[in-house]
Amino acid sequence: MLSNNLRSALSGIIIKENWPLSPLCTLGVGGEAEIFTAPDSIEQMKIVFSAAMNENYPVYILGGGSNVIFPDGLVHGVVISTMNLNSIEWRTPFTADVDAGFKLPLLLKEVREHNLGGLEFAAGIPGTLGGAIAGNAGAGGHGVCELIDNVITIESDGEIINRNNSMIDYSYRHCGLADEKRIIVSVRMTFRPSQHEDQKIFENFMMMRAKQPHGHKNAGCTFKNPGGYSAGKLLDECGCKNLSAGDAVVSDMHANFILNRGHASSSDVIELIELCAQRVYNSTGIKLEPEIKIYGSCLFSQ
Ligand SMILES: Cc1cc2nc3c(=O)[nH]c(=O)nc-3n(C[C@H](O)[C@H](O)[C@H](O)COP(=O)(O)OP(=O)(O)OC[C@H]3O[C@@H](n4cnc5c(N)ncnc54)[C@H](O)[C@@H]3O)c2cc1C
Numbered sequence: 001m002l003s004n005n006l007r008s009a010l011s012g013i014i015i016k017e018n019w020p021l022s023p024l025c026t027l028g029v030g031g032e033a034e035i036f037t038a039p040d041s042i043e044q045m046k047i048v049f050s051a052a053m054n055e056n057y058p059v060y061i062l063g064g065g066s067n068v069i070f071p072d073g074l075v076h077g078v079v080i081s082t083m084n085l086n087s088i089e090w091r092t093p094f095t096a097d098v099d100a101g102f103k104l105p106l107l108l109k110e111v112r113e114h115n116l117g118g119l120e121f122a123a124g125i126p127g128t129l130g131g132a133i134a135g136n137a138g139a140g141g142h143g144v145c146e147l148i149d150n151v152i153t154i155e156s157d158g159e160i161i162n163r164n165n166s167m168i169d170y171s172y173r174h175c176g177l178a179d180e181k182r183i184i185v186s187v188r189m190t191f192r193p194s195q196h197e198d199q200k201i202f203e204n205f206m207m208m209r210a211k212q213p214h215g216h217k218n219a220g221c222t223f224k225n226p227g228g229y230s231a232g233k234l235l236d237e238c239g240c241k242n243l244s245a246g247d248a249v250v251s252d253m254h255a256n257f258i259l260n261r262g263h264a265s266s267s268d269v270i271e272l273i274e275l276c277a278q279r280v281y282n283s284t285g286i287k288l289e290p291e292i293k294i295y296g297s298c299l300f301s302q
Helices: 004-009 042-054 104-113 129-134 198-210 231-237 266-284
Strands: 016-020 032-037 059-062 074-081 088-090 095-099 148-155 160-164 182-190 248-250 258-260
Touching: 004 042, 042 059, 042 074, 042 148, 042 182, 104 129, 129 182, 231 266, 248 266, 258 266
Parallel strands: 032 074, 059 074
Antiparallel strands: 016 032, 088 095, 095 182, 148 160, 148 182, 248 258
16 A cells, blocks of 8 residues: 555656556566556656655566566556666767667667667667666677666665766676666667678677577576576476476477466466476576566565
8 A cells, every 4th residue: 555655755756556567578477566657757766766765665677578577466566667768869979878768679779870889799689778787688798788888876765876887796697786776777888880790790699589489478588597507408408398387388499488378477487487497406406596587476586
């Protein structure tokens, strides 16, 4: 139940109650947000975030929903979407200030149209730039965080902080900015002039994508590759392909992908994720860590 304090702090900001989350998540699962809002300015976002944090209200930041699972049923708290923070401003021929809600595929398109390079590895990765930074999304040994000059965030106490690259700790599918509750709102990035090989690199990434499962809703790779191993290969060797729970099934094309055959629930997907992790652990002793952010109660709750 929304407190009066929070309700009055949010007056003047468009909020939706009991808002369905599954259409906003690429896996197509999850229940309804008790409160959903998509502020269209940093100021508004700061008001919502600070008000919710002051009231100890759970806050979830949502980008493109391509790497996240919300629980079924009513999700208590405020889901703050970055979808309306979505502009880009080129500061120099090489440097752009990009809002967190700007789509990563559109950024790649802009970068290529400006005859710049270095982001080819992002070909085929959906979602927003903010989500990509939060998880250091990438492929082929690269991650988006390597292209950051500066990141502007709203901290949980409402402070706005501008950090440069050297102040941010990032590694394979990890960014220290995501360790605590804060919102990435804007990112300054510098790209290098394009090189002859960039087109070939881009095409190779696109070819790799064509070999990944498609045709069903999914959230990309389920697990991170554990040091030196391919999670997909381990899952395959442990017989996980085609395992299912309800309408959630492990792809027979790539064992690290879970597909929603149509009416999967969040608990179906989570049950399957736990089953796969357990199988790999029982056979190899390796504990897989989910790449997908799972909210709600499960073995890997955040
Ligand atoms: C078909 C497919 C292929 C994919 N391939 C890849 C791949 O090759 N490599 C890869 O790394 N990923 C891949 N992914 C996963 C996903 O697309 C990326 O992780 C993506 O960067 C997530 O961005 P998002 O905006 O959708 O984040 P969301 O799913 O909305 O959020 C993910 C997490 O980031 C947090 N977050 C989002 N925005 C912000 C913000 N502004 N501030 C703070 N926290 C924020 C959320 O709270 C959540 O914890 C793939 C997904 C699909 C569906």
